[in-house]
Amino acid sequence: MAATAVLALPLAACSGPLSTLDPAGPAASNIAILWWIMFWGAAALFLLVGVLYALAFYRPQMLSRFSVGQWIVGGGLIMPTIVLTALVTAAFVLGERLIPKPMEDQPPRVYAMAHQWNWQFGYDDAEGQTLQLHIPAGAPVDVVVTTSDVIHSFWVPRLAGKVDAIPGHENVLRIEADRPGTYRGVCAEFCGDGHTRMRFAVIAHAPEDYEAARAAAIARSGR
Amino acid sequence: MSEQRRSNAIRLHRELHDIWKTGPGLQRLAAVNHNIIGKRFMVAAFVFFAIGGILSMLIRAQLATPNTAFVGPEIYNQIFTMHGTVMMFLFAIPMFEGMAIYFLPKLLGARDLAFPRLTALGFYCYIFGGSILIVAMLMGVAPDSGWFMYTPLSSSTYAPGINADVWLLGITFVEISAIAAAVEITVTILKMRAPGMSLNRMPIMGWYLLITAGMMLVGFPPLILGSILLELERAFDLPFFDPTRGGDSLLWQHLFWLFGHPEVYIIFLPAAGAISTIIPVFARKELMGYRAIVVAIIAVAFLSFGLWVHHMFTVGIPHLALAFFSAASALVAIPTAVQIFAWLATLAHGRPRMDVPMLYVFGFLFVFVLGGLTGVMLAMVPFNWQVHDSYFVVAHLHYVLVGGFIFPMLAAAYYWLPHVTGRLTMHRISVPAFWLIFVGFNMTFFMMHMTGLRGMPRRVHTYPAGVGWDWLNLLSSIGGFILTMGFALIVIDIVLQFRFGKPYRRNPWGARTLEWAQTTPPPAYNFASLPLVDRRADMLEPHEIGNELAAGKGYLGFTRHGWMETLGVDMTSGRPDQTIILPQTTYLPLWTALAIGAFVLCLLFKIYWWSLVPLGVTLVLCLCWTHATGLDHDHGDLEIGHGIAVPTHYEAEGAPSWWAMVFTLVCNGTLFASLIFAVFFLWLVAPGWPPTELVETGLLPPALAAITLLGAALTARMAVTANAQGGGASMLLLASAGAHVLATGLIAYLIATALPDPTSHAYAATAFFTLAYVAVHSALGLVFALFGVWRIAQGRVSARRSLDLRIGKLWHDYTALTGIFGIALVLIMPLIVSASGGGQ
Structure with a gap:
């Protein structure tokens, strides 16, 4: 360091x-x-x-x-x-x-679905979806990235490299945030007129707050 | 005595001039001479460069400050797509082609390129195809999916307008000129060097252009195939790239970058050739490490086809596979380093002096080395995951392309312009112009490395304030305008040189290559007589040679039958083996290009039945081309001077047109191989497999089709043998034609009856395309066979003059080979697919 x-x-x-x-x-x-x-x-x-x-x-x-x-x-x-x-x-x-190799203590999986022109995030252990990705801080998370239409790319520069969202394929990116906070992300692959505004954020929570914060976010985006 | 010699020289000049000249006024459209077409190519490429430059200025204006409302995304997407497309396809490649067309025969000591009419056709295809794109842009319907046209963004679902069709059809049209140039350059270098110029005596530029042209022959077909498949998907709903019906958007990426990466080296190598030519002249020392450089160029060519995946590190390919392409990408730095150190060694061992071309050589080294270093960084997979598709990549690609092409081309322009104008440069403007370009360029693009590292993705039409991109973008924009001023000065400089430059007698730089043995500006026939080269052709004495050749003391220092003659040589040794009779000026290239253009426009406006008309016209016009070729009686061996006699190329073994067919088929074969790749790629990788319906042919019809194709090839072979023995070739060719009719019919029957609906699944679509490919080739085989019969009837074929039949034989062989393979593939695929669990 x-x-x-x-x-x-x-x-x-x-x-x-x-x-x-x-x-x-x-x-x-x-x-x-x-x-x-x-x-x-x-x-x-x-x-x-x-x-x-x-x-x-x-x-x-x-x-x-x-x-x-x-x-x-x-x-x-x-x-x-x-x-x-x-x-x-x-x-x-x-x-x-x-690369997201299998681990003994397999990280939780979250799902990033790209559309022209926004992202929707889903979770293995919770119903519903959110517009920002919520993760626990201090532990790896596997993001399964795909798309419902054209190619996009999931990129949160402060956390990890990018991976493309390709129609018909699922790509996995392992990310981890050291500390709780909001980390901004962009769509990195040109995807049409709305490419520029296809931004999102990864919000990392302290592990003890995570479930509650995510439930609140799901409730909000359900409205 | 010398008085008489001079008058002889002048008479020879007049005779040659009358034979080789191009008429005034509208007759200029009939020009086929490489001096004229080469210059037209370069001027046109420069005009497209200016258009691309204006587009880049619009981009920099838009991005100068955050949240600009100058243009919206709909327009901005067209601007950056067109900037990339114009610069890559309408500027870089044609500019190098123009340079090669103009200089190659001069460097090799020939009077013209191998196929002057093809040169002209290529030019018109380039201009018409380019114009389609520019007109579309002016009408606001330019392509807007990015210059690499990723599907599905460019598919009809997400790009329903005409924009993507403009790109696919316009660029494929332009590609005709690239393939034509590649065939022509390859054949010219291999067959049309001066006597005595064995391969290892070629000026180094010859090697660079030979390897480049070879790369084009195998580099462009994947893109052409991809464009055809994507246009078929857009027009007729054949789902090659549609993931919901067994297609895959990744197939497009593979095909595109299979072309796209070699393309970068296709652009770089000729420019490096210019550097390798210029440095020795100003170092006053012959090029050091000639052999090492030749090996390095060949290594680059091979490696460049093995690293396309480094454009696709983020698409989800397994890491171990990425590591392979990462290593290959890093490896390409080694042959590049070999060239750079050979250049440094040449400088170190010489007595270098500065002049304007050397300023640009310095600019090239500075910029290109930086671009190469960031290239190695990008080849490292983890780093690539971060900066891929960010402004870091934008910076890198401009460093390698501007550094690896524009700076060398400007060095070449200042070095060779005196050859074109017959006048010298004036330093007063040239030097400040260089510094404006150098400073402006680095200011624009160095910043972008940082903008990218700070997370700015490419192709965004604006950006928010306060994320750390503001001042970097502003500096880039200011730098961009400085760069533009530099280019404006260069234009002024060149105009002034044409108008006021000081004339010079011969060889102003003290160069030692053949092109400076000419008078400048050069005459249409280049050399009044052709030289004998007795040492490496970059160590000659142009002054002495020039006088001797002008006096007609070399080979072919005379005229006969009003022929435009130049020499053909043995490929490796450079021993003369034929005299090549070139065609005169003609409007046919123009008419043919117009017919192809009409065909392209019919496809563009989706009037598909009408497109058959210009297609038929094109075929007829192509047959008209042959009217001017061939001889009606045997001439035997003809004197070429210095006591040597050789046959005309019609009577020689390896005529240029025979080799042209060989290389065209290599190119075609690469397209076929790309198709096979596509078939297997989709089966292995695409989602939505296996398909529900498989091809069901039974064994008999496909076996019959394969046998008739084989029969067509065998009878055509027997026709060549029969012709050599004195007769009976016509009947055999008619048999071959009959076999082709049968084969085409059988395959059409297979397509109609045995295939599942081609729009139902990518599997059916590829089977359809494979069979259609075979049918089209067999139908053209019919044309070749009947053409042979026609030529025999006309008396253009004899036992000695068998060229037409031997060229046809190549086509029939190729058709049989690919046809049998294609049919077998269609037969076997259902077995493979059902073995892996398909078909219900």
């Missing part, structure tokens, strides 16, 4: 209600760490190419002692192979941790 804070210092102004760099759950946090590692790595590589280019122009004698083979094998093969192998491996391991 301390490492992330140091890495993140130069761009501290990353907060925002929809910012992927202001994570509020484990999935988004891990992806933000991946981003910062890639950001600094990319910055270093970019600088390297820039310096080489400048030297080639202004101090060619410094570079011309390397043969063509050395340039191509060193810069074109060895360097990217090392960097990419490390990165692909790390990303794969992270991805494996984020």
Whole structure:
């Protein structure tokens, strides 16, 4: 965590209600760490190419002692192979941790049904539906996402990545909010004229308040 | 002595000029010369670029501040859809095609491309197809489903208007020109190089264009198939993509990105070719790592077909499969890095100097490397889940496309414009124009990385204040207007160069490739005589070669029979093996494109029965094309100079048109393979399977159809053999034609009797489409067979002049192969489906 804070210092102004760099759950946090590692790595590589280019122009004698083979094998093969192998491996391991694998203590399932242009949320253990998604804070929840019409995409940037709502298919996204609060979400896949206003929120409640708050929300949207 | 030589040279020039010229006035519409068509392509592409640019300005005006009421979503959706569509399909691809059409023969030392009339047809198809889209936009019915047209948003249920049809039909029309260009570029590079230019002596641009054209041949068919299927769904309710009837919207995504990702490299590679050509000239050092670069380009081509799924990381594909595509996507960075380090090595080993083209090379490196780095980030699955479909992706794609195409193309423009104008650039405007573009571009798009990371999804027509996107968007908009000013300056700069640029004698940059051995602006026939290339063709001495060729000292330094002649060579070694007689100016490409255009409009306005009329006219016009080809007697081997004699291409083994048929069938075969993919994809993945009704044919009718197709191919083969031995080919071709009639009839009978209603389920729809594909090919086989008979009757075919029959043979073979496979597939699918629990 301390490492992330140091890495993140130069761009501290990353907060925002929809910012992927202001994570509020484990999935988004891990992806933000991946981003910062890639950001600094990319910055270093970019600088390297820039310096080489400048030297080639202004101090060619410094570079011309390397043969063509050395340039191509060193810069074109060895360097990217090392960097990419490390990165692909790390990303794969992270991805494996984020996908909704079966767990011993299987998380509760909630259902996100997309329509042109709003979302309806349903629950395994409760009748009725809500217009915002209610979840307990501090524990993973599996969101089963699908659609009644065109393709949409369920995205709550502060909690996790997105997953598309595809007609005829069900996709599952595991989200978790560290603390109670309201986390804004948007539809990320273009879905027609109402795409822009297809926003929603995930409201995370303290576990002891969850059932009551959700029941109240269901009652409200039933009216 | 030299006096006499000069007068000989001038006489040769006059003779060639008279044969190769295009008439004035309206006769310009009959032009087929690559110099003219190439320039028209580039000008038209630039006009579309300006239109796309204006659309992008509207987007930036709309998004400059939160809650703008400038345009509503109905208009905004058309604007961004058209911006993407115009830039990808009507600017980038045609611009590279225009550049290739204009320069390729010059780089290779040929007088024209392999199929001048096809060049012209491609141009008209491009202009007409593009115009359909622009007219639709002006009438307010432009496509509005996004430039990748995801179903079901683009299906008739959710897009009932004409908008989506405009995209599907207009773009497919334009695609004809892309396929035509791809076939033509491939054949020209493989067959029409200067004598002695073996493959490993080709200028590096030749390699880039060859690989690009090859990628187009196998990259475009999935999109063409997808567009046909989607239009069939919209027009006739065949449910290929409808999840309620066994279709799947994901099929569209796969077909689209199977095309869409290679497309990105199809755009990038020619631009990288320009970079690889320009850097050595200004580094004053030949290109280092030539072989490594060739290997890298081939690697990019292969990899680019294995990473389309990285556009689909969020659609719910299993993570292990995603990991494969993630690794493949990262891997493509390696051949790219090889090229970048080869360029750096060339600079480091040379004595680099700055000039305007090199400014743009710097801009390219800066922008493209950044785009490549964010590309590697996007290839990482978890990060992609976050920023996919956000402004981060918008930033990335503009960094790679503008960095990987526009900056190199501007470098190329400044480098090669003197070739087109015969005049030099004036630095006073060129340099500030570059900096406006460079600063404006980075200001516009660098911000978007942050806007995306802060959660702004793409394709929203406005956004609320106070979520952290306001000032980023404002900066992007300001940057966009700076960028536009830069482009405006470039237009002024180019106009001024045409008008006031200083003329020069030859080769202003000190380049060492063949195109600078010409006088500039170049004559219609390019070279008065063709060069002998005895070393790598980017290490030549254009000045010396230029004088010799102009004096007629190379090959074909004369005229005969009023023929437009150029040389064909052995594919690998570059040894001359034929003299190619090119067709003269003609209006046929224009009429043919108009007929195809009428067909497209009939489909667009849903008057389907009427569409048969222009379709028939198109077929007749295509037959008219053959009037100008062929010879009425054998010519034997003809002198081409330097004591070498070769046959005309009509009498040669591997004529360009024979190879063109081979590559067209490769392209067609890719379409067929995409169809097979679709059939199995739907069975494996789509919801709503198994279907309730299966095909019930019995074994006899399909077996008969397959046997007649085989018979048609065998008799056509026997006709070629008979022709070589002196006679009897006509009867065999008539037998082949009869077999095609029978096969077409049998398949039509199968379609009518054995298929469940094609609108009932995607399974029935794919079976219908497969059989229809076979029937259409067999019907065209009938045309090919009868055409052979006709040509024999006309005396255009002899034992030596068997080209027409051998081209036909390729078609009959292909039809038999795909036909038998297609019929077998339709027979076997019910077994597979019922084995996995279908059919009641």
